[in-house]
Amino acid sequence: MITDITLGQYIPGNSILHRLDPRTKILLTFAFIAVVFITENIIGYVLIGFLLALLIKMSGIPFKFILKSLKPIYFFVIFTALLNLFMTGGKYIVSFGIFHISREGIILAATMALRLIFLVAGTSLLTYTTSPIVLTDGIEALLKPLEKIKFPAHELAMMMTIALRFIPTIIEETDKIMKAQSARGADFDTGGLIKKAKAMIPLLIPLFISSFRRADELALAMECRGYHGGEGRTKLKELRFKKLDLTAFLVFTLLAALCIFVGKFNLFYI
Amino acid sequence: MDIKTENLSHIYMPGSPISHVALDNINLEIKNGSFVGLIGHTGSGKSTLIQHFNGLLKPTSGKVLLGGKDINESRETLKQLRFKVGLVFQYPEYQLFDETVEADIAYGPKNMELTEAEIKERVFEAINYVSLDEALLKKSPFELSGGQRRRAAIAGILALRPEVLILDEPTAGLDPKGRDDILSNISRLQKERGITVILVSHSMEDVAKVCESVIVMNKGTVAMQGSVRDVFRESETLKKLQLNVPQITQLVLKLRREGYNLPDDIYTTDKAFEEFLKLIKKSPNQKGSVG
Structure with a gap:
């Protein structure tokens, strides 16, 4: 039913991308986002597209899953593209009625759409290849220096770990309650907005109650095992940068530089 | 249906x-x-x-x-x-x-x-x-x-x-x-x-x-x-499937191996109780060893 939600889903594997240190992956993902925003022309985007395709190929994640992660933004992409297509001024190529399409409009629409797709596909690659626990470990390590200015890095990471950890549990639970209520004739799919909203009550109330119960039990279990926050807490698995991470940084920097160079400076005058 | x-x-x-x-x-x-x-x-x-x-x-x-x-x-x-x-x-x-x-x-x-x-x-x-x-x-x-x-x-x-x-x-x-x-x-x-x-x-x-x-x-x-x-008779097969027969059946099978004359198709405690009573009545001299 709803088990095909991809948010925060991790697909186990043993590719180069899976083996990289989470800090490397997080930093490079941010770098990737920056490159996508700096790039301005279509050739640059073609290059980024190639880079992304290469990364997906290396990760061993089926292309189908990448498409699935794009599902929630399809509407947004089309909307943005259409808006840019019709609202951009310049030399009109095609005109019908009040609608005008300019050369600049086409290029802007394409770059905006690609920009959105690349952003989501690139970041979803991070969550697909990094388990939630490792990911938050990486975030905590990166935020550690901020603890000097009283930033609660450990608490933030713990909250994220717990939230991510319970996404599958809550999805599973939602699925179970949905099925149980369907067995009593509940209909979640048909009817108008109000009818649909009303149909959610038998789902949301049990879900709320069990979430509170679970939070209570978890807090108790953590206290029983002597949890008292981040101070003096050691890790079972220490994060270590390896040679692979250095290689990844170097290769990525070169490729990013190429993308920016081509993407920023209009070499071919288009 | x-x-x-x-x-x-x-x-x-x-x-x-x-x-x-x-x-x-x-x-x-x-x-x-x-x-x-x-x-x-x-x-x-x-x-x-x-x-x-x-x-x-x-x-x-x-x-x-x-x-x-x-x-x-x-x-x-x-x-x-x-x-x-x-x-x-x-x-x-x-x-x-x-x-x-x-x-x-x-x-x-x-x-x-x-x-x-x-x-x-x-x-x-x-x-x-x-x-x-x-x-x-x-x-x-x-x-x-x-x-x-x-x-x-x-x-x-x-x-x-x-x-x-x-x-x-x-x-x-x-x-x-x-x-x-x-x-x-x-x-x-x-x-x-x-x-x-x-x-x-x-x-x-x-x-x-x-x-x-x-x-x-x-x-x-x-x-x-x-x-x-038919199913609970196959206690060995059930065990291979990480299942078992009812506890009372396990007890009866054990007693049978010890030589007590009990049927091998007892699956409920009620039935077992009946059979135990019969056994005790049939052979009063064995009563001590049953208890």
Whole structure:
């Protein structure tokens, strides 16, 4: 039913991308986002597209899953593209009625759409290849220096770990309650907005109650095992940068530089 | 209504690296009005199988036939089907949501678009079948005890007046009195209304007590099928499937090996008690060694 939600889903594997240190992956993902925003022309985007395709190929994640992660933004992409297509001024190529399409409009629409797709596909690659626990470990390590200015890095990471950890549990639970209520004739799919909203009550109330119960039990279990926050807490698995991470940084920097160079400076005058 | 499956297979998340075959070519026939126990080790596919019977899961391949008709035909029949095949999930008390117990039990009949009077009648009939006190109807479901909540949730399904009733471990986590009550209530319902009941259970004792026949599942396939007697006779095969025979049967088998003259088809404590009495009466000189 709803088990095909991809948010925060991790697909186990043993590719180069899976083996990289989470800090490397997080930093490079941010770098990737920056490159996508700096790039301005279509050739640059073609290059980024190639880079992304290469990364997906290396990760061993089926292309189908990448498409699935794009599902929630399809509407947004089309909307943005259409808006840019019709609202951009310049030399009109095609005109019908009040609608005008300019050369600049086409290029802007394409770059905006690609920009959105690349952003989501690139970041979803991070969550697909990094388990939630490792990911938050990486975030905590990166935020550690901020603890000097009283930033609660450990608490933030713990909250994220717990939230991510319970996404599958809550999805599973939602699925179970949905099925149980369907067995009593509940209909979640048909009817108008109000009818649909009303149909959610038998789902949301049990879900709320069990979430509170679970939070209570978890807090108790953590206290029983002597949890008292981040101070003096050691890790079972220490994060270590390896040679692979250095290689990844170097290769990525070169490729990013190429993308920016081509993407920023209009070499071919288009 | 007869339930029949033809080459039924189900694969979770097909095509992904984490795909998993939950059901593998199941061919089954459950006769109208029978009381069937469904047993199997955790992960053997019991829950997946029963969710096919009321169309909550769609087969990856194969068919599920109810009364001779394929259930995955149209959308309309699917909703009607859910009322015909009542499915009580594991720990059903977690699905209670309404303000009062009465409103919660009435949720199913309301979805059937029955009249107020009819709904009321069904609610009362349902609480009678689970022996839930009428005074509790006006209370919030969250004020009830665990056992009462379980009964209220089961009543929510019984109020649909299903022709086939499927229960997924209805006694899990209850005290001995609670489990006996629920089992005998279901047994009474099955006899009075002549409906088909499928009981999924980990408790061999429960199955031996109320069921007529047993289906044993293992790794997504049907490993054994037959009457209670036929299945529990194969204690060695059951052990290989990480299952067992009822505890009382284990005791009787042990006594038989020690040389006591007892029949090998004792599956309930009542029957065992009878046979022990017979044995004691027959050979009074052996009495000391029995005690």
